[in-house]
Structures are given as C-alpha cells and as structure tokens.
Amino acid sequence: MTAEQLHKFIQAPGLLNQQSLPQLRELTERFPAFEAGWMLYLKNLKNLNDASFEQELFNGAIRIHDRRKLYVFLNETDDTADQTGQKDDIFEMIFPPEYNLEATGNVVESSEEVTGTKREKPRKGAGLIEKFLEAQPKMPQINEKEAGAPSEIKSAQEDGNEDFVTETLANIYAQQGYHKKAILIFEKLSLKYPEKSTYFAGQIEKIKYLMNN
Template identity: 40%
Template sequence: MQKNVFYNYLKHPETLNQESLTELKTLVKNYPTFQSAWMLLLKNLKILDHPDFEQYLKQGAIHVADRRILYHFIHQEIPKNEEQSPAETLVDPLALEYMTPGFYRLQEPTEQKDESLVDLIRSIRKKEVTKELEEVDQPVEEKEEEKSDNSFVTETLAKIYWQQKHYRKAIQAYENLSLKYPEKSTYFAGQIEKIKKLTN
C-alpha cells in the first residue's frame, strides 16, 4: 500500500471499502506492530459490518497501546459534511502522526508527561553519578572486599592470602569457608586463631 493511499484512508475513513480491507489485512500481516494499520483495518471491518470484526478486534487490541483511542476511532461517526474541519475529528491527527510501520505512539504526550519523563531521567542520572562518586571516594581495600564473591573463595585462596601476609583477607576467606562448609568449621576456626596469633 502506498503511503499517500494510507494517509488518505486515515483522513477519509468513509472511503474504506472491500478493496481497502484486503490491502489493510496484508499490511497488518507484514507489519504486525503498525498500530494505525490495525486501527484502520478494524474501522474498515466495522464499516463493512464484517463477520470477522470480533476476531480481528481481539488481535488488534493487543497491538494498540491506547484502547480508548481505538474505541473512539472505531465508533466515531463519519462526518456527512465534507467541509468539516479535520481538526474536529480524530482522523487527521492520527494521519499526521502514524505514517510509519512500528510507530508505537498514538497521541502526542502532554507537556506534563514530557516533564515527568525528563525528571525521571534526571533522577536516574543523578543516582548513577552519586553512586560513581561514592565508589571513587571508597578505599581500594573496601572495593576489593565488596567485589570478591564468596562463592569463589577456596581453601587454597585463603592459604595464598596467608602466605602473602594478607592476614585480614585470609581471615575473611576462612570465615566465608566456615559458612560455606559448616562440617569443617572447627578446622577453619583453628586456622583463623593461628593467623590472629601471628598478627598479635
């Protein structure tokens, strides 16, 4: 379907007919996330009083973000007066907004929504910057302790810490091993005592 034909259907839904129905079915098959195409297809089915309307409505409702707009669009009376301003209907704004497949927005967000979204993004960025600054201020030893994952602590690692005279890390490793292997907790407690005697 050509873009100008699609635009014309949006602007003048009274022109929807059996031929447009076939084209719109093909369009939603090829572009299942194209909301405006679904809306036009459902409008077309409604105008033709097609028996498949209910079936397509169930499918289309999934692909349309705002079902209130869909409802109003489907049930909107087609103006008999051709001179009626397009701004008075829902059709023209939709035509202007939803020309491309996969376009998800059905209406212009209000300024308030824009501001709240901007505020949300700012607060997230502020939290990220604060977290980064806290990490920079944090001593290197504390960072390493936080990053060390208890699941990778082994007895060999604890011995290496001990041999390299990283007594605090060795004690912490044995404490983690004691929690991980409670059946050997007496042995690990003995190792911790030996290290503490060396440090005193």
C-alpha cells in the first residue's frame, strides 16, 4: 500500500473495504509499531463488522500512543446508524478499568461526553489521524552544515546540551529527507525516555515506510 493510498483512506475512511483489508493487515504485520496503519486496519475491520475486530482491537490499542484519537476515529460515521451500545463496548475495550489514563497523559472524557454529542464532520483532508502520516508544520530548508552531522549530535550530548537532540530536530531531518539522521535521533530518544519507546518506535517505522515508498 502506497503513502498516497493511506492518505486517501485517512481522508475518506468510508472507502475501506474488503480489498483494502488484506493490504492493511500486511502493513501492520510488516510495521507493527506504525500507529496509522493500525488505526486504519481497525477502522476497516469495524466497517466490515469483521468477527476478528474485538481481538484485533485489543492487539492494536496497546500500540496506539493516544487511545483517545483511536476511539474517536473508530466512531466516526458517514451519517449511518449511530450504534451507541457498540460505542460503549469499544470504549471499554480501548480503556479497560486497569488502564490508567491520567498516568499516560491521555485524559479522556467519559463515554457519554465523547459519544453524546454529534461532532461536526471534519473537513476533507483534516482526518483525525493525519498527524501520524504528515510531518509537522513545514520548517525552513536546512542543510547538512546547519543541521549538524550525527557525530555533532553525539558531541552535543556529551557536552551536556541535551536539548540539542529533540523530537523537533528529528522531524526536521525527516522533512528534509535526512531519514537516517531522524531515525538515529528517535533511537536516542527511545533510550532516554523508555516510557515512550513504543511511540518512538512508531516514528521510526513511519520513516522507514516512507523511505521505501
């Protein structure tokens, strides 16, 4: 599945069908930490009322950094029947009683608050998980000298300038095509912040996927 196809499904998840399902399943198998792939795969299963949805939702939810986005995305509808009971079931599967929302920073409204009001339909191209595929706002073009080589990054860390290696810098590298440098930074961040290692692994998988497509 190409990046263009992923963008199409993000903008119009109602297009997910029997043909897209095996492609997305393969994507999650090849890139298990790729959050956008999991979100689209789960949405596809839900669209088709697939019998494996519940089990796959359990498998996928633990890989999603912000489960609130997953919950809202799965419950987006194209003015179809609003199955409130099913939404409550999905809420409980994504946020089981033992899942500490506040400890992970994902403070989520109650099920009634999330599902009780009809949300405004998002504009085309403003999908809830667009952030997982698109880079952050465009940054000025940088060159090798301005950005610094990996050896300079290592030197900056050793000198105690820990702010030098940041997620923002990694995103700048990725935007400008310095994929290996971006991956290097995310690997360092993953070691520094092990509690966010799953998130950083997803960022690395995303970059690797874009490198090959």
